[in-house]
Amino acid sequence: MLKDLFYYIIYPGFLFVAVSGGILAWFDRKITAWLQFRKGPPFLQPFYDFFKLLLVKETILPAKGSKITFLLAPVFSLTGALLAGLLILLPVLNIKSGFSGDIIVIFYLLTIPSLTYIIGALASGNPLAAVGASREMKLIVSYELTFLLIIAAIILKANMSIKLNEILLVQEDSPFIGSISGVLLFIVAVFTVQAKLGLVPFDMAEAETEITHGFFIEYSGTPYAFIKLAKYSMLFILPVFLCSLFLGGLQFNGLNILWSVLKLLGIVLLLTLIRNTNPRVRIDQAMRFFFVWMNLLVIIAIVLILFGL
Amino acid sequence: MEENFMHINLINPVVYTCMLPLIAGILFFLIPEKLKITKGIIAVMLSGISLYFAFVLYSAASLHEQYSVLPAGITYFNVAASSLLLCNIDPLARLVSLFICFFSFLITIYYTAFTAKENSISHFYSYMLFTLGASVITVLTGNLLVFVFFWGFLGITLYKLINAHDEISSAAAKKTLILVGASDGLMILGIAILWKISGSFDFTRAGIPTTNGLSITAFFCLLVGSFTKAGAFPFHTWIPDYTESAPAPASAYLPASLDKLLGIYFLARIFNDLFEVSSWIRLVVLILGTSTIIIAVMMALVQHNYKRLLGYHAVSQVGYMVTGIALGSVLGIVGGLFHMVNHALYKSGLFLVAGSIKKASGKDNLEQLGGLSKFMPVTFICALVFALSISGIPPLNGFASKWLIYQGIIEFGTGTGIANQLWILWLALAVIGSALTLASFIKFISGIFLGRQKTSLKEIKEVNWLMWLPQIILAVACIGFGVMASNRVIPQIFTPVTGEILYSGLWNSSAISLLIIISILLGIAIYFTLTLKKFRTEDSFIGGETFRDQAGFETTEFYDTIKNSSFFSIFYKAAEKKWFDIYELSKNSVLKISHFFSAAHNGILSNLAFWVLAGLIIMFIFLLM
Numbered sequence: 001m002l003k004d005l006f007y008y009i010i011y012p013g014f015l016f017v018a019v020s021g022g023i024l025a026w027f028d029r030k031i032t033a034w035l036q037f038r039k040g041p042p043f044l045q046p047f048y049d050f051f052k053l054l055l056v057k058e059t060i061l062p063a064k065g066s067k068i069t070f071l072l073a074p075v076f077s078l079t080g081a082l083l084a085g086l087l088i089l090l091p092v093l094n095i096k097s098g099f100s101g102d103i104i105v106i107f108y109l110l111t112i113p114s115l116t117y118i119i120g121a122l123a124s125g126n127p128l129a130a131v132g133a134s135r136e137m138k139l140i141v142s143y144e145l146t147f148l149l150i151i152a153a154i155i156l157k158a159n160m161s162i163k164l165n166e167i168l169l170v171q172e173d174s175p176f177i178g179s180i181s182g183v184l185l186f187i188v189a190v191f192t193v194q195a196k197l198g199l200v201p202f203d204m205a206e207a208e209t210e211i212t213h214g215f216f217i218e219y220s221g222t223p224y225a226f227i228k229l230a231k232y233s234m235l236f237i238l239p240v241f242l243c244s245l246f247l248g249g250l251q252f253n254g255l256n257i258l259w260s261v262l263k264l265l266g267i268v269l270l271l272t273l274i275r276n277t278n279p280r281v282r283i284d285q286a287m288r289f290f291f292v293w294m295n296l297l298v299i300i301a302i303v304l305i306l307f308g309l
Numbered sequence: 310m311e312e313n314f315m316h317i318n319l320i321n322p323v324v325y326t327c328m329l330p331l332i333a334g335i336l337f338f339l340i341p342e343k344l345k346i347t348k349g350i351i352a353v354m355l356s357g358i359s360l361y362f363a364f365v366l367y368s369a370a371s372l373h374e375q376y377s378v379l380p381a382g383i384t385y386f387n388v389a390a391s392s393l394l395l396c397n398i399d400p401l402a403r404l405v406s407l408f409i410c411f412f413s414f415l416i417t418i419y420y421t422a423f424t425a426k427e428n429s430i431s432h433f434y435s436y437m438l439f440t441l442g443a444s445v446i447t448v449l450t451g452n453l454l455v456f457v458f459f460w461g462f463l464g465i466t467l468y469k470l471i472n473a474h475d476e477i478s479s480a481a482a483k484k485t486l487i488l489v490g491a492s493d494g495l496m497i498l499g500i501a502i503l504w505k506i507s508g509s510f511d512f513t514r515a516g517i518p519t520t521n522g523l524s525i526t527a528f529f530c531l532l533v534g535s536f537t538k539a540g541a542f543p544f545h546t547w548i549p550d551y552t553e554s555a556p557a558p559a560s561a562y563l564p565a566s567l568d569k570l571l572g573i574y575f576l577a578r579i580f581n582d583l584f585e586v587s588s589w590i591r592l593v594v595l596i597l598g599t600s601t602i603i604i605a606v607m608m609a610l611v612q613h614n615y616k617r618l619l620g621y622h623a624v625s626q627v628g629y630m631v632t633g634i635a636l637g638s639v640l641g642i643v644g645g646l647f648h649m650v651n652h653a654l655y656k657s658g659l660f661l662v663a664g665s666i667k668k669a670s671g672k673d674n675l676e677q678l679g680g681l682s683k684f685m686p687v688t689f690i691c692a693l694v695f696a697l698s699i700s701g702i703p704p705l706n707g708f709a710s711k712w713l714i715y716q717g718i719i720e721f722g723t724g725t726g727i728a729n730q731l732w733i734l735w736l737a738l739a740v741i742g743s744a745l746t747l748a749s750f751i752k753f754i755s756g757i758f759l760g761r762q763k764t765s766l767k768e769i770k771e772v773n774w775l776m777w778l779p780q781i782i783l784a785v786a787c788i789g790f791g792v793m794a795s796n797r798v799i800p801q802i803f804t805p806v807t808g809e810i811l812y813s814g815l816w817n818s819s820a821i822s823l824l825i826i827i828s829i830l831l832g833i834a835i836y837f838t839l840t841l842k843k844f845r846t847e848d849s850f851i852g853g854e855t856f857r858d859q860a861g862f863e864t865t866e867f868y869d870t871i872k873n874s875s876f877f878s879i880f881y882k883a884a885e886k887k888w889f890d891i892y893e894l895s896k897n898s899v900l901k902i903s904h905f906f907s908a909a910h911n912g913i914l915s916n917l918a919f920w921v922l923a924g925l926i927i928m929f930i931f932l933l934m
Contacts, residue, residue: 008824054835059844064761066682066689067846075832079825086824099821102814104715107740108703115702115747122755122864125680126849130760134867137748141871144744145737152733160723162716162814217850222839226832284870302733 007097012089014082021232022046024268028235031272050228059221065125070218073120074226080112081230085237091165092240092249102162103151106241110196113230114140117205120223121215132214135283136198136205142290143195149298150189153181154245156305168249175248181304186246188294188301190270193238195286197231199275204283239267322366323396323449326359326406330413331442337435349421352434356414359441363410367403397451397512400806401646405574406448408650412566412657413441415779419661420558422775423668433470437562440466444567448574453500453510457493460534463563463571464489470559471551478554484892485547492537492544499530503583512578516585528590531579539572540564541631542601545624546890549608552620557664560616564623565660566653573630573649577642580634592728594635599735602628602742608884609749611872613674613865616663618753619656622699625742626652632739633714636721639810643803644713651706651790655695658783662692665772665780666757675752676865680762684769689758691780696754698787700747704822706787709794711743716814748868756864761849792822 007013025046033040061067087101087109101109118136121129157176158167176182195202206214219227243250243263250260281289333355340348417437424433443459443466450456468486473479504510506517506524519525537544552560580586602625609621630652633645665688672678682689698707715736722732771777790798795818804810872881887893909920 004820005827008827054839061844061846063846063848064680065849066680066759069682069693069759071836072829072832075829078832079828082828083821083824099824100815100817101821102716102816104712104814105703105816108701108708108712111744111747112702115751118751119754119759122751122759123682124849125759125761127761129849130755130864133751133755134864137751137867138870141741141744141748145741148737148740149733152736155719156733160719160813162719212850221844222836284874287870287874 004097004099007090007095007099008082008086012093012095013086017082017085017089017233017236018229021229021234021236022050024235024239024264025232027265027268028272031269032276035273035276046228046232050225050232053220053225053228054222057221057224059223060218062124062126062218065218066123069123070120071223073116073123074219074223074230077113077116077120078226078230078233080109080116081233081237084109084112085233085240088164088237088241088244091163091168092244093252094165103155103164103167104162106164107148107151110238110241111140111144113234114196114198117215117227120219121217124218126218128211129215129217131211132205132207132217135207136215138283139195139202139205139286142287143192143294146188146290146294146298147192147196149295149302150185150192150245153185153298153302153305156302157181164244168244171248175246177246179304180309181301182246184297184301184304186242188297189242189245190267190274191294192290193242194271194274195290196238197234197271199271201275201278201281202286203275203280204286207280210280235268236264239264239271242267322362322369323398325362326366326410327442327446327449329362329442330355330359330438330445334435334438334442337438338432342431345424346421348434349417349424352438353414353417353421355438356410356417356441359445360407360410360414363403363407363445366398367407395451395511396449398449401574401577402448404646404650404802404806405570406445408570408653409441409444409448409567412562412570412653413437415782416558416562416566416657416661419561419664419776419779422773423556423558423664431472433559436466436469440470440563440567444571447571451512453503453512456512457496457500460496460538460571460575461490461493463538463567464493467551467563467568470563471555472559473554481547481550481554485551488544488547488892489537492534495530496534499527499534502527502530512582517583518585519587519590524584525590528579528584528586531575531583532594535572535575535579536597536631537572538568539576539627539630540568540624541572541627542597542604542624543889543891545601545605545627546892548624549617549620552623552660553614553617557616557660557667560620560623561657561660561664564620565656569623569627569630569649569653569656572627573634573645576631576634577646580637581642586637588726588728591635591637592726592731595632595728595731595735598628598631598635599738599742600628601625601631603738603745604889606742606745606749607877607880610745610752610868611881612749613676615666615675615678615753615757616660616673618675618749619659619663622659622746622749623652623656625746626656626699628742629711629714629739632735633710633717636714636717638717638720639807640713640720640812641717642807643799643810644710644717646806647713647794647799647803648707648710651698651710651787654783654786654790655698655707658691658695658780658787659699661776661780661783662688662695665776668776669769669772670766674865675756676863678757678763678766679760679864680758681766681769682758683762684766685758685771687771687777688780691777691784692758693754694784694787696750698791700750701743702747703816704791704794704818704825706790706794709791709798709816709818711739712814712816713799713810715739716812720813752864752867760864792818794818 009015026041026043030040062070084106086099087106090097090099114136118133121133154167154176155162158170161167177186198206206216216224216227240250247263250263252260337348420433440463443462447456447459464486467489468482471478471482471485473482502523506527517524519528533544540548548564551564605621605625609618609625612618612621629648630645633641633648669685670678698705701708701711718732718736718739721729795816871877883889
């Protein structure tokens with residue numbers, strides 16, 4: 001029991017995920033700065049941000065909203081992100097523990113952060129937050145089908161197994177990205193992760209320039225610190241998930257550490273480059289993008305898998 | 310002697326659970342409506358007694374599956390009559406009857422406080438008790454004739470409970486009666502064919518293969534009955550109309566819980582006991598099941614009336630149960646049955662919430678409400694639990710059963726038939742249905758409870774404790790069934806019904822739930838130590854503008870992008886014209902045909918005489934042949 005709590009709170013749970021997520025957030029910001037010919041923030045900037053919000057900043061609550069729901073939503077979002085992270089990282093790091101969840105459970109847990117942002121935003125009673133929430137919900141509906149189809153394709157590739165450790169075992173010799181269908185699926189998965197993280201071109205729910213941070217508009221102080229932490233965690237968890245679905249997972253022993261870190265940074269670099277070279281799309285364009293084009297690509301990939309490619 | 314003893318012990322609960330409510334229901338007609346409170350208390354007590362006996366029946370450990378209600382040794386005057394009294398008390402029947410009594414008990418408690426001048430249903434308690442007794446008999450009987458008799462009886466109580474008081478609700482009541490009645494007619498035909506094939510009305514006569522036209526016809530006739538009762542596509546159209554017009558307790562009682570329990574119970578019987586289902590029939594039923602999920606949830610997405618929205622969800626969720634049972638594997642059947650129970654828990658809870666909202670505010674539409682979470686905290690928390698359950702958010706119960714169904718679909722995909730090969734399609738439709746359910750419940754929750762508090766709703770108060778207590782019990786059941794799903798609920802309640810499950814996935818609900826509780830406690834502790842010292846409240850920031858009434862963003866506008874998109878708008882427009890409503894379609898065609906024949910009725914005597922003569926001649930020719 002104590003060991004399981006250690007897994008959840010220290011490694012590979014909360015602390016590990018939060019620190020790695022913070023580092024990746026710094027990496028993302030640094031690359032962005034370089035692309036824009038700026039110097040970029042110092043290495044510890046994400047952590048400064050977090051602790052400043054948590055400890056120093058004042059919390060402002062919406063007068064006309066549901067305050068308790070507004071405050072609890074970020075806690076749930078962080079919890080959902082961490083649980084998904086735990087269920088992904090335990091099999092990836094090959095740790096046996098009392099917690100278990102298959103790929104469907106992970107799929108569902110990964111929606112909790114977005115869902116709780118929406119509930120928190122609506123609880124604030126701010127119309128701009130409601131606009132953001134409505135957009136995020138529509139975005140969820142659009143990418144959820146694509147994401148599920150990707151997972152179904154992976155299940156098909158992994159001989160109908162839905163346990164993450166078995167999926168990793170199948171990839172031991174040849175990662176799934178080494179086939180045409182794998183490449184197609186990986187491209188779609190990167191876009192889905194982009195939408196799940198709310199990065200440009202799919203950041204219409206936050207849209208700083210348009211609806212001033214959308215569903216986070218009313219958040220400040222401690223609850224916003226939780227949201228920041230949940231966002232950092234997702235920035236780590238989703239690339240790890242991509243790695244374990246397509247790149248054969250991560251190994252943390254010997255020289256493999258370097259290789260694993262490179263894989264992760266590579267995926268985050270890809271996400272950062274996409275977000276820095278694209279304009280924000282409208283919600284209906286995003287829906288069409290996922291419903292028509294991305295689903296089409298996944299279906300092609302599934303057909304290719306059925307033909308053994 | 311030993312066997313005789315068991316007999317008596319088990320038979321009495323059966324008699325008490327079914328007959329007590331039926332007899333009391335008749336006697337209740339004699340008590341004047343003015344003694345509403347007395348009637349309510351007696352009805353609550355009676356349903357409580359039924360619940361107790363249902364529990365005795367449920368917990369009685371016995372391997373015997375069939376009993377005669379008559380004590381052993383007494384011969385009845387007629388053999389056929391004693392076969393009518395045959396009971397079929399297997400674990401499935403016990404489980405379903407227990408839940409029937411459970412929901413009756415809770416909803417009766419709720420109704421005692423719900424009654425108001427405009428809401429009261431005349432003789433509610435009588436019809437409630439009739440429904441309870443008839444449902445239990447329907448489930449426990451081992452004879453198809455008794456089954457179809459009481460099944461039809463439930464259609465009448467359904468009709469009476471709608472409380473038709475104006476044109477819309479009368480139309481909804483009529484539609485309900487016609488659709489349910491027509492499906493009962495088809496069921497009688499199906500049972501007749503079944504009797505023709507097997508020579509018996511025995512419920513458990515196993516496995517008629519669906520190979521020839523006769524048995525397939527019988528199968529589909531019975532399927533229509535089960536689909537109409539449970540509300541699966543394309544026979545679902547009475548449910549949204551019903552829930553929109555009927556008082557919320559009636560919706561919570563019949564379409565949300567009891568009709569689902571009965572419909573899916575019968576579906577499970579059709580699939581597992583009565584017929585040996587061939588693979589292409591599975592394909593057809595899977596198509597119907599998954600289209601039920603999608604079509605109904607797409608309609609729910611654009612509703613403004615919250616009771617109608619819930620009605621469409623009462624349809625959509627049936628799709629999961631139908632899909633689960635149609636898969637035919639143990640995993641699928643457990644998933645379907647578990648989802649049936651879960652659905653009854655959260656959907657009746659949601660209708661009770663809707664009833665509370667209606668009673669507290671008097672409003673029907675989402676755009677007239679908003680920000681009620683402050684005034685009705687208990688109702689809000691219950692509603693949130695139900696909404697997250699129905700959307701399948703782990704670790705609540707809706708997720709546990711959907712997870713089983715998804716696993717069932719993936720396991721089904723390892724087979725070789727056409728239906729098996731399409732597993733990705735079934736999975737995709739089920740999951741996207743779940744995402745759309747979440748979307749429409751975001752609308753429901755935020756439209757009623759979250760968002761900006763409306764100035765017109767300042768006077769609202771939390772409802773009477775008799776009304777929120779059943780909601781809390783249901784919410785606790787939703788959480789409990791989800792949290793303890795993998796280590797208690799499924800192995801102890803559902804596998805005795807179906808047999809052991811071979812999981813292909815992993816889900817340790819209790820451990821994960823424990824982590825969630827720890828995290829939330831930690832979060833609250835952090836708030837208490839850090840936030841409570843330094844916070845202030847401010848009105849919303851909307852880019853520096855002053856807030857005006859028209860500045861709000863209504864939750865009903867949330868999904869207009871989907872409604873107005875070029876692809877979906879075609880379907881929504883067609884649905885508004887009722888092109889997919891089997892009731893409207895058949896009504897129109899019947900009217901057209903009768904219009905054609907009405908041309909003959911032009912009132913001229915010689916023409917009428919000619920028709921009579923022509924008819925006689927046709928009959929003569931027919932007889933001579």
